[in-house]
Amino acid sequence: MVIEVFVPEDYDPDSTYPLLLLNDGEDMFGGGSWGMDRVLQRLISDQKIKPVIAAAIYNQGQRMNWYIPYEDRWITTNWGPYTPSASGYAQDIFDYVIPYMDEHFSVDTSEVAIMGASLGGLISTWMGLKFPEKIKYSAGLSGSLWVADYSIFSEVEGSYDSGQKFWFDIGTTEWNYYVPLYTELDKHGVTPGENSFYYEVPNAAHVPSDWLQRIHLPLLAFFSPKTNPVPESLEVVLECIPSQSTPGRHFRRLNPIITLTNGVEYSLAHTASYSVLSGDAELGSEGSFRNNPQTEIEILVEYDSFSEAVDIPVGWCP
Structure with a gap:
């Protein structure tokens, strides 16, 4: 495996640092499209995150083979043949990358994070x-969790009681605007807002420029020096999301977004409660709703000590 390494400017070999693994390493540092070395150093210098050491792992042209854990006929038909080798990729990280980093740098191998986007987000999760x-810690930005008909949902079966944290997000202009892995983790005792964070990003697309707009959020969730963050504000975004498969169809959603005292933002989805204050609407448990666009309705969103009444005017999202 080929890796590039980032160490903070004030690196002290007598201290220990969390280890951040980055997929698609060719794009991560220097002149790559992500510029993660600059992102990390800025967050560290501003004391937004603890100092970390990062290893960017090159995909070496094996992206589909290494990052896809399952057989998927649609991918083979549309993207070409591949051999699912996620297990081998993971084992090489455990056998070679982490031991190498432990030998040459002062890393804490009990605090390892992995992060990526799209297929790189799938393998991270x-x-x-x-x-x-x-x-x-694992973070998937716009992770391709749809592979093999969401087979990854069946992987939520382990014990996650040792401080694990999961981040996953999706932009509302992507092909899938809601990721219910949040709910599956909740069923297995992974607490939303503490150990799992789902962010439904308004108007974001499946492109690196949009990922970079929010890359600081999982880093804050994993490495913020502030302990025991609590919610400090609630914003409810009213969304009218066009279907990617059915022309003319739209999905109406309420996206309640919490900001924590450490700067992390995430969507409440099923952890908020929704009720109709006036008018007539059918409410989903995760913020979706159906109504007659020719009538005005008002929906109350509640979470913890926060609440916000949202007016949906006549003619909105026809």
């Missing part, structure tokens, strides 16, 4: 679910 004893 998969490794976090499959190997909680080795991966403490």
Whole structure:
């Protein structure tokens, strides 16, 4: 495996640092499209996150093979043949990358995070679910959790009681605007807002420029020096999301977004409660709703000590 390494400017070999693994390493540092070395140093210098050491792992042209854990006929038909080798990729990280980093840098191998986007987000989330004893934090930005008809949902079966944290998000202009992995983790005792964070990003697309707008959020969730963050504000975003498969169809959603005292933002989805104050609407448990666009309705969103009444005017999202 080929890796590039980032160490903070004030690196002290007598201290220990969390280890951040980055998929698609070719794009991460220097002139790559992410510029993660600059992002990390800025967050560290501003004391937004604890100092970390990062290893960017090159995909070496094996992206589909290494990052996809399952057979998927649609992918083979539309993207070409591949051999699912996620297990081998993970084992190489455990056998070579982490030991190398431990030998050459002062890293804390009990505090390992992995992060990526799209297929890189899929493998990050998969490794976090499959190997909680080795991966403490995992982040998938616009992770391709749809692969093999959401087979990754069946991986939520381990014990995640040792401080594991999961981050996953999706932009509302992508092909899938809601990721119910949040709910599956909740069923297995992974507390939303503490150990799992789902962010439904208004108007964001499946592109690096949009990922970079929010890359600081999982880093804050994993590495903020502030302990025991609590909610400090609630904003409810009213969304009219066009279907990617059915022209003319729209999905109406309420997206309640909480901001914590450490700066983390995430969507409440099913953890908020929704009730109709006036008018007539059918409410989903995660913020979706159906109504007659020719009538005005008002919906109350509540969470903890926060509440916000949202007016949906006549003619909105026809």
